[in-house]
Amino acid sequence: MIRVMITDDHLIVREGLRLILETADGIELVGEAKDGAECLELVKKLNPQVILMDLQMPRMDGITAIEHLRKDYPEIAIVILTTYNEDDLMIRGLQSGARGYLLKDSSRENLIDTIHAAAKGETLLKPEILARVLSSKTSVKKEAATQTESILTERELEVLQLASLGERNKEIAYKLGITERTVKAHLQSIYQKFGVDSRAAAVAIVAQKGMLKE
Amino acid sequence: MIRVMITDDHLIVREGLRLILETADGIELVGEAKDGAECLELVKKLNPQVILMDLQMPRMDGITAIEHLRKDYPEIAIVILTTYNEDDLMIRGLQSGARGYLLKDSSRENLIDTIHAAAKGETLLKPEILARVLSSKTSVKKEAATQTESILTERELEVLQLASLGERNKEIAYKLGITERTVKAHLQSIYQKFGVDSRAAAVAIVAQKGMLKE
DNA sequence: CGCCATATTGTCCATTTGGACAATGTACTA
DNA sequence: TAGTACATTGTCCAAATGGACAATATGGCG
Numbered sequence: 001m002i003r004v005m006i007t008d009d010h011l012i013v014r015e016g017l018r019l020i021l022e023t024a025d026g027i028e029l030v031g032e033a034k035d036g037a038e039c040l041e042l043v044k045k046l047n048p049q050v051i052l053m054d055l056q057m058p059r060m061d062g063i064t065a066i067e068h069l070r071k072d073y074p075e076i077a078i079v080i081l082t083t084y085n086e087d088d089l090m091i092r093g094l095q096s097g098a099r100g101y102l103l104k105d106s107s108r109e110n111l112i113d114t115i116h117a118a119a120k121g122e123t124l125l126k127p128e129i130l131a132r133v134l135s136s137k138t139s140v141k142k143e144a145a146t147q148t149e150s151i152l153t154e155r156e157l158e159v160l161q162l163a164s165l166g167e168r169n170k171e172i173a174y175k176l177g178i179t180e181r182t183v184k185a186h187l188q189s190i191y192q193k194f195g196v197d198s199r200a201a202a203v204a205i206v207a208q209k210g211m212l213k214e
Numbered sequence: 215m216i217r218v219m220i221t222d223d224h225l226i227v228r229e230g231l232r233l234i235l236e237t238a239d240g241i242e243l244v245g246e247a248k249d250g251a252e253c254l255e256l257v258k259k260l261n262p263q264v265i266l267m268d269l270q271m272p273r274m275d276g277i278t279a280i281e282h283l284r285k286d287y288p289e290i291a292i293v294i295l296t297t298y299n300e301d302d303l304m305i306r307g308l309q310s311g312a313r314g315y316l317l318k319d320s321s322r323e324n325l326i327d328t329i330h331a332a333a334k335g336e337t338l339l340k341p342e343i344l345a346r347v348l349s350s351k352t353s354v355k356k357e358a359a360t361q362t363e364s365i366l367t368e369r370e371l372e373v374l375q376l377a378s379l380g381e382r383n384k385e386i387a388y389k390l391g392i393t394e395r396t397v398k399a400h401l402q403s404i405y406q407k408f409g410v411d412s413r414a415a416a417v418a419i420v421a422q423k424g425m426l427k428e
Numbered sequence: 429c430g431c432c433a434t435a436t437t438g439t440c441c442a443t444t445t446g447g448a449c450a451a452t453g454t455a456c457t458a
Numbered sequence: 459t460a461g462t463a464c465a466t467t468g469t470c471c472a473a474a475t476g477g478a479c480a481a482t483a484t485g486g487c488g
Contacts, residue, residue: 153434166415168474182436188477189434197476198444199414201380207421369465382444396466402447403464411446412474 001028002119005048007039007065008032008081009057017052017111024112036065043073050077050118052102058177077118152190159186164203215242216333219262221253221279222246222295223271231266231325238326250279257287264291264332266316272391291332366404373400378417 004027006017014032021029031046033039035057043051051069055062066078080101102114152160155176162172169187173180191197194205218241220231228246235243245260247253251274253265265283269276280292294315316328366374369390376386383401387394405411408419 155435163414164418164421166410166412166418168412170474178435179437181438184476185436187475191476196380198380198382199475200377200417203414203417203421204378204380207378207417367464384444392465393467395468398446399466401445405446413445 002026002050002115003028003030003046003048004115005030005039005043005046005051006032007034007036007051007057007062008054009034010054013054013081020108020111021115024108024115027112027115036060036062036068039065040068043069043076048076050079050115052079052081052115054081056175058175061175079114079118152193156186156190156193159183160190160202160206163187163199164206216240216264216329217242217244217260217262218329219244219253219257219260219265220246221248221250221265221271221276222268223248224268227268227295234322234325235329238322238329241326241329250274250276250282253279254282257283257290262290264293264329266293266295266329268295270389272388275389293328293332366407370400370404370407373397374404374416374420377401377413378420 004021006014006021006029008014008017018029018032021027030048031042033042036053037060039051039053040060053062053066062080066080069076069078082101102111158176159172162175167175169180169183173183176183187199187202190202194202196202196205218235220228220235220243222228222231232243232246235241244262245256247256249271250267253267254274257265267276267280276294280294283290283292296315316325372390373386376389381389383394383397387397390397401413401416404416408416410416410419
């Protein structure tokens with residue numbers, strides 16, 4: 001029996017996964033967490049072999065949680081749960097030590113296969129994804145900032161990065177655990193610093209400066 | 215006397231340039247055109263040595279005009295007039311054979327110096343701009359399209375490229391000589407093909423696919 | 429201890445955007 | 459010739475965004 005834990009902020013996703021996992025042979029669902037912080041709290045008690053980890057969550061996101069887990073529980077296999085294909089966050093997650101990824105609309109077989117593979121220490125990645133991971137820079141942490149980057153505050157960068165993935169203010173607010181109004185405030189500040197007046201223009205600048213890539 | 219011609223769709227710009235050029239020694243303003251098409255019509259009669267060329271204009275844009283001029287009047291020096299620094303359109307214009315570029319808020323001295331240099335056959339480019347021109351691909355024309363590119367029609371690409379520069383629908387419509395409604399139609403089509411539902415998301419995809427760079 | 433940067437949130441309103449219905453003309457192709 | 463793809467434009471409305479006024483709290487620094 002493979003001990004599996006779920007970390008996802010969406011109730012529906014958790015329920016759906018539970019339904020699938022509880023009826024799968026050789027898999028035991030040992031617990032669930034609603035965000036990265038809760039995941040770290042519960043992991044010792046639940047002692048999972050595999051963690052299905054969402055990336056975008058309030059309080060503590062999946063990337064941060066993965067980094068902590070790699071340090072404290074390197075033997076646990078982490079599988080990223082993501083909505084979109086080729087998500088930059090997913091790349092970062094894989095760089096941080098996740099062992100695979102799953103689209104949230106994966107088939108039941110795909111899901112179960114991936115969990116088994118992760119438990120056995122294998123990595124299941126599409127080749128093109130693997131190539132992207134290997135070719136992109138390893139250091140995820142902040143480093144010598146470029147001109148544009150240094151102008152922005154940490155929070156503004158977070159907001160801008162989500163906006164650059166096409167997220168709406170409402171979604172950004174939810175993911176950062178703040179109100180939509182605050183998101184707008186950060187965006188306004190960003191626009192001022194960039195000398196633009198629309199999110200599309202800001203995203204374009206970010207894209208051209210290469211702030212998205214890496 | 216250097217015979218200079220202006221091609222720009224903005225009355226204010228033309229007026230401003232005229233004011234400067236008419237009081238400059240050794241420079242004779244021989245005519246003005248409101249877009250690329252008119253420029254090509256007038257160029258034979260006006261016989262300019264230097265053409266100041268805007269890039270974004272209705273009917274026929276500056277890039278197209280430059281390509282025609284290079285073919286039929288290679289002796290004419292073309293100087294690009296642009297609003298922004300490091301504009302991708304400017305790069306393409308320079309690749310198409312323009313001999314220099316001017317920001318529209320250039321100083322009077324800068325403007326006159328550039329015209330004199332262009333007339334003498336010199337090229338006035340900031341080093342970093344020159345580097346970008348040389349390092350980018352030479353062929354501006356359509357070539358083997360990437361996955362994402364091939365999905366889109368020519369027109370959709372035009373719209374998307376402007377949107378990716380932060381332009382609003384109204385501006386895009388004006389620059390392409392169509393209505394705002396049509397711009398929205400193209401965007402809707404693009405969103406469908408990309409599987410997104412906002413221009414920011416579309417711009418982000420374009421940026422990640424590298425469709426902006428080159 | 430006050431100043432400053434930062435983060436946070438509020439209301440109100442004009443503009444922009446996205447989507448749902450469309451329709452028309454042109455050009456190419458089976 | 460009929461069908462298809464494409465570009466074009468229309469109205470109407472809901473949602474999202476941008477900007478103008480804000481205010482409050484926190485933490486660092488001189």
